Amino acid sequence: MSIQSFNVAIPQASLDDLRERLVRTRWPDERPGVGWSRGVPLGYLKGLAEYWRTGYDWRKQEAQLNTFPQFTTEIDGQHIHFLHVRSPEPDALPLIITHGYPGSIVEFMNIIGPLTTPRAYGGDGADAFHVVAPSLPGFGFSTPVHEPGWVLSRIARAWDELMKRLGYERYGAQGGDIGSGVSGVLSSLDHVVGAHINTDPLALALIGVPLPEDLPDLSEAEQASLERMRQYVPEGRGYLQIQGTRPQTLAYGLTDSPVAQLAWIVEKFQEWTDPAAALPEDAVNRDQLLTNVSVYWFTGTGGVGGSLHLRRLARQ
Secondary structure: OOEEEEEOOOOOOHHHHHHHHHOOOOOOOOOOOOOOOOOOOHHHHHHHHHHHHHHOHHHHHHHHHHOOEEEEEOOOOOOEEEEOOOOOOOOEEEEEEEOOOOOEEEEEEEEHHHHHOHEEEEEEEHEEOOOEOOOOOOOOOOOOOOOOOOOOHHHHHHHHHHHHHHHHOOEEEEEEHHHHHHHHHHHHOEEEEEEEEEOOOOOHOOOOOOOOOOOOOOHHHHHHHHHHHHHHHHHHHHHHHHHOOHHHHHHHHHHOOOHHHHHHHHHHHHHHHHOOOOOOOHHHOOHHHHHHHHHHHOOOOOOOOHHHHHHHHHHH
């Protein structure tokens, strides 16, 4: 039940190895004029990989991550990493926030301040939270995973135990994607006072929820959105099938090639963020995007982490 302090400290040898692998990338051919319709365009990915190699500063991002208090503990036999940032407001509500795939605790870096110190951002101190942000088992620094079975309910039980260890008997829950499922399960527990989730409606199509065929009362925009969801079933489910059924085969490429890992994640940021954004970095800051990818790369969790939770969804 002990809790240890933790700092992110990637060895310099790992940074050097990443740059060397990027230099030695064996690039594929590309059919002209296909844009994003067949995956990440070659020219775009070459430019992003070159910036990752020569312009992106991991040490700067690592230092920013380490401005947040981080800890590790063991729950149900699993090594768990988490951020724990207490608010200066005495009546702040504890809140556990859970990321999804292909996200990480990196996506919370810009919201922890407003959540814990709302007065500093022009908000009301009564809206403050003590924030706990764990890395899902098999993701980032919550590794390695020693056994299967880390489904949503088991993660929720682990999160409840974590909050108890931190002294929080009453708390809220928030999550998106996989995190929305975890938060939904948490909401059934007596200790949780409320839950908030954010998940793209396209997730319904991805996991096989039946879509209605005839809804004449929908607006034109709603009909268009429904049609987009229908089209997404055959076109957007491929990653889920392969990660959910043959994760080990995929893991060799994602663990050995940083460009493969980069492309695999960047494609999802292109598809799942602002549809009005032409490029992923038009929706998400480029350095933050690469920090998220870098966490997957340096921890070697790109091929295995998401598969722990996507496997069940792919077989529904």
